[in-house]
Amino acid sequence: MPPKVCFISPExxxxxxxxxxxxxxxxxxxxxxxxxxxxxxxxxxxxxxHVNKQLDVSFLKIPKTPIIKSFMLAAQSSHKLQSTNxxxxxxxxxxxxxxxxxxxxxxxxxxxxxxxxHSTWKGEAEAIRGEPYMRLNANEKFLVLANRFLxxxxxxxxxxxxxxxxxxxxxxxxxxxxxxxxTHKIKVIHNGVNIKKFQPAVDKHKIKTELGLNPNDIAIVxxxxxxxRKGLFNLIAGMPAVVKRxxxxxxxxxxxxxxxxxxxxxxxxxxxGVKNSIIFTGYTPDRELPKLYQAADVFALSTFYEHxxxxxxxxxSTGLPVVTTTVGGISETIQxxxxxxxxxxxxxxxxxxxxLYLLEHPAEATEMGIKxxxxxxxxxxxxxxxxxxxxxxxxxxx
Numbered sequence: 351m352p353p354k355v356c357f358i359s360p361e362x363x364x365x366x367x368x369x370x371x372x373x374x375x376x377x378x379x380x381x382x383x384x385x386x387x388x389x390x391x392x393x394x395x396x397x398x399x400h401v402n403k404q405l406d407v408s409f410l411k412i413p414k415t416p417i418i419k420s421f422m423l424a425a426q427s428s429h430k431l432q433s434t435n436x437x438x439x440x441x442x443x444x445x446x447x448x449x450x451x452x453x454x455x456x457x458x459x460x461x462x463x464x465x466x467x468h469s470t471w472k473g474e475a476e477a478i479r480g481e482p483y484m485r486l487n488a489n490e491k492f493l494v495l496a497n498r499f500l501x502x503x504x505x506x507x508x509x510x511x512x513x514x515x516x517x518x519x520x521x522x523x524x525x526x527x528x529x530x531x532x533t534h535k536i537k538v539i540h541n542g543v544n545i546k547k548f549q550p551a552v553d554k555h556k557i558k559t560e561l562g563l564n565p566n567d568i569a570i571v572x573x574x575x576x577x578x579r580k581g582l583f584n585l586i587a588g589m590p591a592v593v594k595r596x597x598x599x600x601x602x603x604x605x606x607x608x609x610x611x612x613x614x615x616x617x618x619x620x621x622x623g624v625k626n627s628i629i630f631t632g633y634t635p636d637r638e639l640p641k642l643y644q645a646a647d648v649f650a651l652s653t654f655y656e657h658x659x660x661x662x663x664x665x666x667s668t669g670l671p672v673v674t675t676t677v678g679g680i681s682e683t684i685q686x687x688x689x690x691x692x693x694x695x696x697x698x699x700x701x702x703x704x705x706l707y708l709l710e711h712p713a714e715a716t717e718m719g720i721k722x723x724x725x726x727x728x729x730x731x732x733x734x735x736x737x738x739x740x741x742x743x744x745x746x747x748x
Contacts, residue, residue, distance in 0.1 A: 353441030353743060354386040356460065358427055358450050360419050362391035362407065365636035367575070368541075368660040369446050369468055375544060379736035381405060388438055390430060392423045408434075416489045417500070424454035424503075432456050442743050445507060448474075452506030462746035465507055466515040469657050471500040472528045474579070477655030481578045487608040490578055505529055513746040515539050515739065517658040518679020537742050540683065542735035543663040543726050550669030550723060551644035558645045563629075568599040570705060571646035571670075573634070573661040574653070576607025581652035581675070581695065582615055588652075588702030589624040596709055599627060601650075604642060606633040643668040648708050648715070654695035656680055663730060666690070666722040671715040673704045683730070689721040 357377060361370030370391075377387045381404045393409035400406050408430055412422040427450075431438070440460040447467045455463065475497040478490055486494070493500065508514065508529055514536045516522040522538050525531040551557055555565040563569060570592070574580045582603065592599050601624075603615075612630055619625040634642055643649070649665035649672045656662075656678040663683070665672050672690035674680055686692040691708065693700035708715040 352380075352383065352385040352740075353461075353747060354388065354439060355380060355442045355444055355743070356388040356390065356431075356438065356440040357444050357446070358390045358423075358454055359446040360392040360412065360423050360449050362389050366633075369449060371636075371660055372466065372468070372541060373446065375542060375732045376736060376739060377405070379732050380740070383736065383740065385740075388440060390423075390427045392419055417492060420449045421451055424451040427454040428456055431459050435459060442746060447507060448500070448504045450507060451503035452510060453503065455507070455510075462513070462743075463507075463511045464513045464515065464742060464746050465511040466517065467508075467521050467525060467657075468517055469521070469655075470524045470528060471497055471504050473524045474655065477579050485578050485583065485614065487577065487611060489608060511535065513537060513742050515742060517541050518682055520679040520682070521657045537738070537745075539735060539738045539742070540679070540730060541658045541660060541663060542730050542732035543660070543667045545667050545727055545731050548640050548643060548664045548667035550719070554644065554647075557641055561641060561645050563600070563602075563645060564598075566598060568596055568648075568709060569602055569646045570599060570648045570650050571602045571604065571642060571665075572650050572652070573604045573639070573642070573664075574651065574659070575605045576603075576611040576615065579653060579655040580605075581654045583618055584654075584696060584698050584701065585650060585652040586615060586619050586622065586624065586628070587698035588705070589619070589627060590622055591699070591702040592705050592709075593624055593627045595706055599709070600629055601627055602629045602631060602642070602646070604631045604634040604639075639664065640668070643670060646670055648673060648705055650674070650701070650705060652695075652698075652701055653677060653680075658683070663726060667726045667730075669719040669723040671708045671718040672722060673701065673708065675701075683725065687718075689718055689725050691718075 357373045359369050361367050387405045389407045392412040396411045397409050410426040412419045442462050443460040444464050447465050448471045475494050516538050522536050558565045649670040651674040658679040675695040676692045684690040691704040693704050
């Protein structure tokens with residue numbers, strides 16, 4: 351019988367972010383391969399749910415504040431796992447970093463500890479260190495000021511782990527250079543994408559109408575939390591050049607942020623005279639995301655710190671021409687000029703020029719979209735990714 355795996359993460363269901371998506375889709379594929387799964391995650395209330403004969407979920411009530419919820423979950427997770435140690439009989443504990451502090455997993459809870467690293471606290475802090483202080487939200491300010499404290503618990507988990515899954519080669523570089531993790535412990539497995547869920551649009555005009563958009567407008571979509579490192583000020587800085595050439599271009603920004611984030615972005619757009627060309631959708635529920643991508647003519651992510659972002663993978667799977675930056679592990683999937691366009695971060699002129707190129711060369715944009723879809727089907731389908739994860743589990747148990 352395959353080993354029983356216990357995932358620990360502040361996110362799982364409903365899907366609200368990349369970490370939750372990772373656990374949901376990976377655990378779903380593991381179940382198809384006969385693996386029993388136990389998930390410990392945060393929620394609005396505490397309850398244990400027996401989903402099916404292979405899946406049990408312990409929802410623990412925790413606050414919504416990003417970093418605080420990680421530590422609250424860790425404390426409750428440790429207590430929960432200690433109390434269920436005898437009945438759970440877990441073989442592999444699989445926490446998600448950096449959102450799971452080391453004390454979340456009691457000593458000797460399972461036979462092996464395997465971590466997936468989606469980003470690092472040091473990397474996050476380095477990425478936003480040069481941003482104007484007033485652009486940072488409260489969470490980001492705390493991340494910079496308390497970085498050593500956060501890294502203490504992060505490093506504890508990394509050094510305890512028998513195997514570490516890095517979601518990109520860039521992630522592996524951070525682990526070896528920032529944390530001195532031996533390379534033999536690290537296996538690079540890129541994030542996957544649900545290619546059945548995120549498919550190219552059959553009738554883009556119809557979908558735009560269904561979403562309340564003008565079917566004749568050009569939709570440039572960006573998806574991600576309203577955090578400084580997503581580079582939204584840079585995206586907005588490049589908008590005037592695009593709107594001047596294509597007055598019917600609309601920038602649709604989907605994502606949630608802390609109080610005041612959207613106000614700052616709108617104020618900046620108003621100063622540049624492009625406020626009427628932006629549509630903030632707020633948080634888009636996971637079930638509605640496929641249609642949002644299908645409504646897009648171009649996907650744009652002006653980020654300056656990423657490891658292997660799900661939003662880019664979902665856009666590629668939808669067959670969209672993508673404009674994004676060269677940061678992190680993005681260039682490990684996108685080959686510029688073939689299945690997307692990559693530009694240097696912080697360069698709004700380059701970014702807007704890349705968007706304009708796609709809009710002015712629709713045949714090439716379409717061809718990039720076709721190759722984008724081909725990339726994820728051949729390399730990043732979850733059915734491919736799960737096989738690599740299963741191999742890591744086998745190695746960890748040896």
